[in-house]
Amino acid sequence: MHDLMVIGDDISSYISAVVASHYGLKTVHIARHDIEKQNIFDNFYFNIDPIPITCLGNDQIAKSLLDELGIEIDQESISSNPAYQVILPEHRIDFFKNTEDIADELKREFPNLSREIDSFYSCVLKNSNFMLSWIRKHPFIKPRGVKNYADYIKLVWLKTVFNLKNKRFKRTLFSDNSFKKIMEAQMALFCFSIKGIDSVGSYYQYAAPLRGIYFPRGGKHQLMRELLKKFTSEKGEYICNLQLLNVEKKKWIEAQLSDSAGEKTTIAAKYLIISNKSEAMKIISKRKKRINTDKWMKKLRVSHYPFSVHFIVADKCLPEKMSRLVALLSDVHKDILDDNLIIVESNPPSSEKKSVAGQKLLTATVYLPANERFWTKEKLTQTTQFTMKRLGNFLPFLEENIKQFDINKSIDISKQYKDTVNPKYIVPDSSFSFFPVQNNKTRLKNILLNGSFAFPDMGFEGEILSGLQSVYNVLDKRK
Known part of the structure; x- marks a missing residue:
């Protein structure tokens, strides 16, 4: 019997797990994806999630947490200046x-x-x-x-x-x-x-x-790998690449999993922290009856998911003063998420091989409605082609300088990690605090939520806070 079970693939879940283990809770973390798998595209690391990484500066929350856990940040993770650019058809702003x-x-x-x-x-x-x-x-x-x-x-x-x-x-x-x-x-x-x-x-x-905006090599997933390394060193149990069949609320929590051969395993814990993006939200039950987890989310709902295209270019086609992170807008009169915004992040090679010298990996991200009809292979191929055409309006020498571009691989990556990256939410206003804050507690006293939904206006920092909040709730109950 474990003290705590964490189910989720986002950074909030990795934080909840490692902090629980660090403070003495016997913890098991169940993830769908193997975080040890490198997010690398032909000698280039890329960031799967387009949300910028913040709060890694001195006395900021992520840096303070990593210091407390004894985790060192990659020395390449220095903040850039300008932090990012916003480019419109007639304007370019550098945000210093x-x-x-x-x-x-x-x-x-x-x-x-x-x-x-x-x-x-x-x-x-x-x-x-x-x-x-x-x-x-x-x-x-x-x-x-x-x-x-x-x-x-x-x-x-x-x-x-x-x-x-x-x-x-x-x-x-x-x-x-x-x-x-x-x-x-x-x-x-x-x-x-x-x-x-x-x-x-x-x-x-x-x-x-x-x-400060930070660019650790490998992005957010590299930070999660460091958290996992610390978690396992603290005797935490990590389970991935198994099919989650069921999560049942009894006096305790039981999760049933199956491997590729069909062999089943049951894991039990006194408390459960579950990511709002986890597949477990759809299969959790009590007394053999499915729980309507939509009620836990109250009036909050997902409106858009990010879709990213990855390709390698000769960096001579990029403007000399182009920031590593750029928000491009095609039309100042259209809604920002209506085929308008493209978020572009550039990454240098992860090695000094001559074959990749003078090249960069570009990741171009657009937000698509959550409706599944926008996520078919045919529709995503059309979206990719349209995005590249729009990107060419800002980078006129792009097309002839593309060194490698695999549409199918980009589509597969975005669909595979849809439950890991952060969507856009429609959020009810908060009449009490500065930020809209969603309740991470459920009607079941030993089940808590974490994830980006909890502090939706705070971005990456909100993910950190959500992971900490949930595990501290469990630690408080254990006192």
Whole structure:
């Protein structure tokens, strides 16, 4: 009998498992995919999930956690400057690591909005600093006891002030379609909510370049591999590549698995932490009756999934000042997720072989509606061709400089990891806190949730918090 069972393939699940094991819980982690399998494309590492990696700087939550666990970060994981670029048909903005440079970039492109831009970024800096200190004091956003509520009452006034200022900026800055799309592009980069631009948390993400964007070799999956290495060294049990047949709530939790030969195994634990993206959400039962897990998610639902195309190019076709992470927008008048946004990440070779010298791997990501009709092989092939054509409008010498491109491999990767990467959600507004926060507790006292749904406006940082929150809930119950 284990103390804790974790089911999930996302980084929240790997964090829950390793922290539980680190603090003495006998833990088993069940994953669908083998994380040890390298995400490498012909000598190039690539990031499966397009959400940028943040909070790896000193005194930031991911770095603090890794330090606590004794995990060293790849020395290549330094933050880039500019952190990213947003490119429109008539504008290019470099997002540097301080607000003055960002404001100067925007004022250069929008000179008629200079005064409002200064005022806007003054608010961005003030609100993001407040939220950063708030998160350090209240890492799980929601009150954890009666004493916390006094602090939360202050948010009512602060949120009122924000709403008034935000309405002003919407009348001035955001009435310019190009400026608005630049801000929306940033929220699409960092947030899991499709309406992130309307939340107070948007100011926290506008200041993301100040906190740093990081590019560890191998991306998020390399961080997960490091977490797994620590987990197994702490005597955690890791199970992958088995078919999950059933998860049943009894007095304890039982999971039944089967290997390729049909041999079945049963794993039992006192507590369960389950990722909201896990296949187990569809097969969990109580007294032989399926549990409607949709009720656990309340009003939150998935709207879009990322689809990524990977290809190798001669780097001479790329602009000299092109950032490693770029958000491209084709039309300032269209919805950002309506065949508009392309997120482009470039990665250098993982080795110094002469055969890959002067080349880079580009990953171009678009968001497609969650409806399955958009995810057929035929539809994804059409989407790939259309995406490449649009990308060629920004990179005119792209086509003749493509060295390797396998449409089928890109399609297979995106479909295979659909339950690992982070979707976009339609999220109900939070009337109480700065961020929309979803409850990670279920009606079953020994089952908890984790995953990107919990803190949808906080991006990668929210995934870290969700993994920590769930395991701390279990540790609290064990006291």
